[in-house]
Amino acid sequence: MKSSIEKxxxxxxxxxxxxxxxxxxxxxxxxVERARDPRHGDFASNVAMRLAxxxxxxxxxxxxxxxxxxPQSDLVDRVEIAGPGFINFHVGQxxxxxxxxxxxxxGADYGRRPQRERPHILLEFVSANPTGxxxxxxxxxxxxxxxxxxxxxxxxxxxxxxYYVNDAGRQMDILGVxxxxxxxxxxxxxxxxxxxxxxxxxxxxxxxxIDTATLPxxxxxxxLDGLPADAPDGDKEKRIGALIxxxxxxxxxxxxxxxxxxxxxxxxxxxRDDLAEFGVEFDRWFSEQSLSDDNRIDEALDVLxxxxxxxxxxxxxxxxxxxxxxxKDRVVVRDNGKKTYFASDxxxxxxxxxxxxxxxxxxxxxxxxxxxxxVRAGLEAMGYAGDDLEVELVQxxxxxxxxEKMQMSTRSGEFITLRQLRDEVGIDAARFFYVSRSNxxxxxxxxxxxxxxxxxxxxxxxxxxxxxxxxxxRQLAERELDYDEAAGVAALKRxxxxxxxxxxxxxxxxxxxxxxxxxxxxxxxxxHYLRDLANEFHTYYNAHPFIVDDDELRHARLALxxxxxxxxxxxxxxxxxxxxxxx
RNA sequence: GCCCCGGUAGCUCAGCCGGAUAGAGCGUCCGCCUCCUAAGCGGAAGGUCCCACGUUCGAGUCGUGGUCGGGGCACCA
Numbered sequence: 001m002k003s004s005i006e007k008x009x010x011x012x013x014x015x016x017x018x019x020x021x022x023x024x025x026x027x028x029x030x031x032v033e034r035a036r037d038p039r040h041g042d043f044a045s046n047v048a049m050r051l052a053x054x055x056x057x058x059x060x061x062x063x064x065x066x067x068x069x070x071p072q073s074d075l076v077d078r079v080e081i082a083g084p085g086f087i088n089f090h091v092g093q094x095x096x097x098x099x100x101x102x103x104x105x106x107g108a109d110y111g112r113r114p115q116r117e118r119p120h121i122l123l124e125f126v127s128a129n130p131t132g133x134x135x136x137x138x139x140x141x142x143x144x145x146x147x148x149x150x151x152x153x154x155x156x157x158x159x160x161x162x163y164y165v166n167d168a169g170r171q172m173d174i175l176g177v178x179x180x181x182x183x184x185x186x187x188x189x190x191x192x193x194x195x196x197x198x199x200x201x202x203x204x205x206x207x208x209x210i211d212t213a214t215l216p217x218x219x220x221x222x223x224l225d226g227l228p229a230d231a232p233d234g235d236k237e238k239r240i241g242a243l244i245x246x247x248x249x250x251x252x253x254x255x256x257x258x259x260x261x262x263x264x265x266x267x268x269x270x271x272r273d274d275l276a277e278f279g280v281e282f283d284r285w286f287s288e289q290s291l292s293d294d295n296r297i298d299e300a301l302d303v304l305x306x307x308x309x310x311x312x313x314x315x316x317x318x319x320x321x322x323x324x325x326x327x328k329d330r331v332v333v334r335d336n337g338k339k340t341y342f343a344s345d346x347x348x349x350x351x352x353x354x355x356x357x358x359x360x361x362x363x364x365x366x367x368x369x370x371x372x373x374x375v376r377a378g379l380e381a382m383g384y385a386g387d388d389l390e391v392e393l394v395q396x397x398x399x400x401x402x403x404e405k406m407q408m409s410t411r412s413g414e415f416i417t418l419r420q421l422r423d424e425v426g427i428d429a430a431r432f433f434y435v436s437r438s439n440x441x442x443x444x445x446x447x448x449x450x451x452x453x454x455x456x457x458x459x460x461x462x463x464x465x466x467x468x469x470x471x472x473x474r475q476l477a478e479r480e481l482d483y484d485e486a487a488g489v490a491a492l493k494r495x496x497x498x499x500x501x502x503x504x505x506x507x508x509x510x511x512x513x514x515x516x517x518x519x520x521x522x523x524x525x526x527x528h529y530l531r532d533l534a535n536e537f538h539t540y541y542n543a544h545p546f547i548v549d550d551d552e553l554r555h556a557r558l559a560l561x562x563x564x565x566x567x568x569x570x571x572x573x574x575x576x577x578x579x580x581x582x583x
Numbered sequence: 584g585c586c587c588c589g590g591u592a593g594c595u596c597a598g599c600c601g602g603a604u605a606g607a608g609c610g611u612c613c614g615c616c617u618c619c620u621a622a623g624c625g626g627a628a629g630g631u632c633c634c635a636c637g638u639u640c641g642a643g644u645c646g647u648g649g650u651c652g653g654g655g656c657a658c659c660a
Contacts, residue, residue: 049641474619
């Protein structure tokens with residue numbers, strides 16, 4: 001509907017020769033918006049005011065001339081000039097009726113744009129280290145990423161979802177050693193658990209699944225002999241490093257790697273199940289380790305070397321990040337010959353581009369912001385546009401219980417997992433709460449509020465509107481009255497109550513909201529829209545009965561109410577929230 | 584020190600690419616079930632949009648400088 005207004009306006013402006021020299025708008029969509037006040041009509045444009053300066057004209061006069069050149073259209077009832085030079089469009093009721101008919105005929109497709117081949121977006125999100133279960137912070141990433149993916153698809157983008165599995169490097173060794181020590185404990189070999197180890201209960205659970213019969217014997221004395229002191233008296237990194245060495249020595253390279261792999265598989269399975277139960281699915285789980293197994297890190301570094309983007313200093317290889325605006329050059333190969341995590345990340349993003357994705361959209365924690373410039377620099381250094389990489393940073397989550405802040409500590413293993421959160425507040429409330437705040441806003445997640453089945457909780461408010469429509473139809477059947485959709489569409493002109501007009505207008509905004517929320521990467525735009533829509537529905541429900549004896553009026557009202565149900569179900573679907581038939 | 588995010592009603596937050604009288608929920612106060620689910624509806628009170636300066640016909644929105652809060656500045660991942 002909005003785009004039709006823009007088209008009309010565009011034709012009028014193009015027909016004005018004196019505006020030829022005026023600055024071109026990228027799109028007139030920037031000049032047209034929904035009127036906030038119903039007295040200003042349905043749409044308002046500020047185009048005359050924005051062109052006035054360049055044209056050297058009075059905005060109101062210019063507006064009058066633009067209006068005079070507007071093509072005939074049955075969309076617009078009336079156009080007027082207002083205030084300093086706004087052009088206000090009053091849309092005819094027939095146009096709204098067509099919109100309701102479109103919702104009914106298109107159903108779940110209403111508001112969705114057909115998929116375009118390009119750009120093909122690679123959406124990477126969550127990518128939590130596979131060293132333990134997901135916690136509430138990862139939940140926010142999961143909900144935000146999944147919803148954004150749905151929104152981008154609804155707006156016509158091709159999206160592939162990927163989880164980058166950090167299954168390489170030292171943290172895997174630490175994971176392996178943590179499990180090994182728990183296994184030894186079970187065998188009666190007690191070694192004080194290192195401060196740098198992972199000490200959550202899940203480590204013990206994994207250890208329980210390890211077959212001790214095949215493990216080589218070792219005594220506690222052998223393990224502890226000459227071991228560096230642990231924190232706080234010593235260097236906890238040195239101590240765990242020494243323990244890792246001893247694990248490799250005792251179990252053999254293959255033995256320790258197998259144990260490590262078993263731990264990784266177990267955790268990854270858990271993460272996968274956890275996310276799937278949360279309604280979050282990935283097209284691919286991309287292994288970091290696979291990058292070095294296939295020499296793809298070396299390939300990427302070779303590309304950089306050939307382009308003279310690397311140099312050697314102090315025994316290490318450095319990337320010229322400062323050439324691309326980073327504050328200092330970055331090491332890609334350490335003096336001990338090991339590649340840095342940054343090297344894998346360059347290779348990973350290089351790989352994404354080479355797999356044919358045009359736009360790389362990463363959802364990262366706000367603590368990663370310093371990393372963005374570096375990875376972008378890496379892409380640019382390899383000849384890709386820096387703009388190909390877009391990063392959305394997600395701020396932290398603070399858990400509250402009834403206004404009381406809950407302390408969380410990962411090291412001690414005392415944290416609320418995503419699974420615990422889901423069990424306590426339910427998937428719908430969790431998904432909804434996570435995306436109801438802007439991603440660059442710190443999120444206070446109150447467990448009591450999310451759980452409350454009352455008017456305090458907006459997710460039930462919206463679901464209730466959907467359930468109410470279903471309930472109306474159950475009543476209809478009980479009273480042995482019918483609903484004829486075709487008759488309802490034909491009779492929409494019977495709807496002239498304020499609440500009916502408001503509802504039709506809000507329903508017609510849905511495609512604009514999809515577009516906007518996707519473009520802004522702002523799922524909360526959709527959340528707020530759905531709340532508004534539910535509010536208008538509830539108001540209508542209270543003001544007028546839908547099941548009336550007048551057949552024509554009943555069909556018309558039920559058609560409007562059915563369209564409302566369709567849009568609410570569609571919107572909730574994008575959010576990953578269910579649309580219940582009864583509550 | 585440098586970089587990122589935030590500061591809007593008592594609380595939690597929206598506010599689209601600058602637009603007309605700044606919004607919602609919760610909380611407070613008043614009212615509404617003989618009637619399709621009261622998990623609902625209507626109404627009222629409540630504002631120095633952190634501060635200053637600037638750009639503009641017009642600034643919560645853009646720019647500069649402050650200020651307060653959170654986060655980040657590794658040859659860790």
